[in-house]
Amino acid sequence: MAEVLVTGGAGFIGSNFVRYALARHPDWRVTTLDKLTYAGRRENLHDVLDDPRHTFVHGDILDAAVSAPLVERADLVVHFAAETHVDRSILGAGEFIRTDVEGTFVLLEAARRAPRLRRFVQISTDEVYGSVPKGASRETDELRPRNPYAASKAGADRLAYSYWATYDVPVVITRASNNYGPYQFPEKVIPLFVTNAIDGLPVPLYGDGRNVRDWLHVHDHCEALDLVIDSGSAGEVFNIGGGNEVMNVDLTHQILAALGRPASLIQPVPDRPGHDRRYCLDTTKLRALGWAPRVPFDEGLRETVEWYRRNEWWWRPIKEQDPAFRSYYQTQYGR
Structure with a gap:
C-alpha cells in the first residue's frame, strides 16, 4: 500500500482529490491533514471519513510536531494546504505568508528526511503569472504575481523548486486555472x-x-494530478488549464x-x-503526457x-x- 499524505484535504480541491484517490487507487492509503479553518470542513469529506483506507488528522502544517512525521512516512505528498482567496489576502496578507510560504517550508524540511518519498506535488496557481493581456502563459514564463495571495503562492512554488534543485526532493509543481x-x-x-x-x-x-x-472542472484537475504523480519528472512544472x-x-x-x-x-x-484582467494557460506540456480536460x-x-x-x-x-x-x-x- 502506498502511503499518501494530502494536506488541505478538507478544502475544496483537496477533498475532491481525496475522494478521487480512494476511488481510483485501491492500493493507496490516504491521510488527510487539515487545520479546519473556515474553508476546510469535515463536511467536505463526509462520505469518506469512515473509509478504512482514509485517516483524518486535525492539525496545522506549520506545526512540525504534527506534520513532519506524516511527511516522513509518506510515499506521496500532495500539498494543497493554503490560504486561497484573493479578496481575503487583500484584507490581510499575514496568514497567507505564514501558511502558504512558511507552512510549505515546514513540509519541505520534513520531505528532506523522508526515506520513501517518491513525489512531492506542490499545488500552485495560474495567478503566479499575473495578468495576461494576450496569448497564454507557459511554464517557463516570468512569474509576476499582482496580489498577496498570488505572491504567497509564487513564493511557495519557487521554494519547492529550490528544494528539488538543492536537496533533490522529488518535487513537481502544478499551476492550475480557476477550479x-x-x-x-x-x-x-x-x-x-x-x-x-x-x-x-x-x-x-x-x-x-x-x-x-479559464475554468477547469475539479475532476479534470484531479485526473491531471494523478497523471503528473505517475508520469511527471522531478523538478518539472506543469500548467493545468481547462481551455x-x-x-x-x-x-x-x-x-x-x-x-x-x-x-x-x-x-x-x-x-x-x-x-x-485575464488568465490563460498553455497546457501543451501536460497534454504531451496524454491529459486533456474531459468535462x-x-x-x-x-x-x-x-x-x-x-x-x-x-x-x-x-x-x-x-x-x-x-x-x-x-x-x-x-x-
Missing part, C-alpha cells in the same frame, strides 16, 4: 452567485465584469439562466484592487449549479449561521 465543482466554499464566484441566486439575492459583480478566467475562457459577466448570465433568475439580480460593485464547461457548470441546488444542507449553515462569513460578506460587499 469549479462541488464543495467549493461560497465566497468564490460560482458558489456565491449560485447560492445567492437560489435565494433571489443580488450577485455582486466586480467592475465592468469583463475580467476573463474555457469566460468573461465574468457572461458566467454570471449563465448561472442566472440555469436557475431561471433575472439579470436584474446583477449588482455591480467597485472593482477590487489589482484585479487581474465541457457548459455541462460542468450545469451539474455544479444542480449540486448546490440539491445540497443546501452543505452551504446554508455557512451562509446563514456562520457569523464570520456574514462579517466577511458585509465587509466585502457592504450588505
Whole structure:
C-alpha cells in the first residue's frame, strides 16, 4: 500500500482529490491533514471519513510536531494546504505568508528526511503569472504575481523548486486555472452567485465584469494530478488549464439562466484592487503526457449549479449561521 499524505484535504480541491484517490487507487492509503479553518470542513469529506483506507488528522502544517512525521512516512505528498482567496489576502496578507510560504517550508524540511518519498506535488496557481493581456502563459514564463495571495503562492512554488534543485526532493509543481465543482466554499464566484441566486439575492459583480478566467472542472484537475504523480519528472512544472475562457459577466448570465433568475439580480460593485484582467494557460506540456480536460464547461457548470441546488444542507449553515462569513460578506460587499 502506498502511503499518501494530502494536506488541505478538507478544502475544496483537496477533498475532491481525496475522494478521487480512494476511488481510483485501491492500493493507496490516504491521510488527510487539515487545520479546519473556515474553508476546510469535515463536511467536505463526509462520505469518506469512515473509509478504512482514509485517516483524518486535525492539525496545522506549520506545526512540525504534527506534520513532519506524516511527511516522513509518506510515499506521496500532495500539498494543497493554503490560504486561497484573493479578496481575503487583500484584507490581510499575514496568514497567507505564514501558511502558504512558511507552512510549505515546514513540509519541505520534513520531505528532506523522508526515506520513501517518491513525489512531492506542490499545488500552485495560474495567478503566479499575473495578468495576461494576450496569448497564454507557459511554464517557463516570468512569474509576476499582482496580489498577496498570488505572491504567497509564487513564493511557495519557487521554494519547492529550490528544494528539488538543492536537496533533490522529488518535487513537481502544478499551476492550475480557476477550479469549479462541488464543495467549493461560497465566497468564490460560482458558489456565491449560485447560492445567492437560489435565494433571489443580488450577485455582486466586480467592475465592468469583463475580467476573463479559464475554468477547469475539479475532476479534470484531479485526473491531471494523478497523471503528473505517475508520469511527471522531478523538478518539472506543469500548467493545468481547462481551455474555457469566460468573461465574468457572461458566467454570471449563465448561472442566472440555469436557475431561471433575472439579470436584474446583477449588482455591480467597485472593482477590487489589482484585479487581474485575464488568465490563460498553455497546457501543451501536460497534454504531451496524454491529459486533456474531459468535462465541457457548459455541462460542468450545469451539474455544479444542480449540486448546490440539491445540497443546501452543505452551504446554508455557512451562509446563514456562520457569523464570520456574514462579517466577511458585509465587509466585502457592504450588505
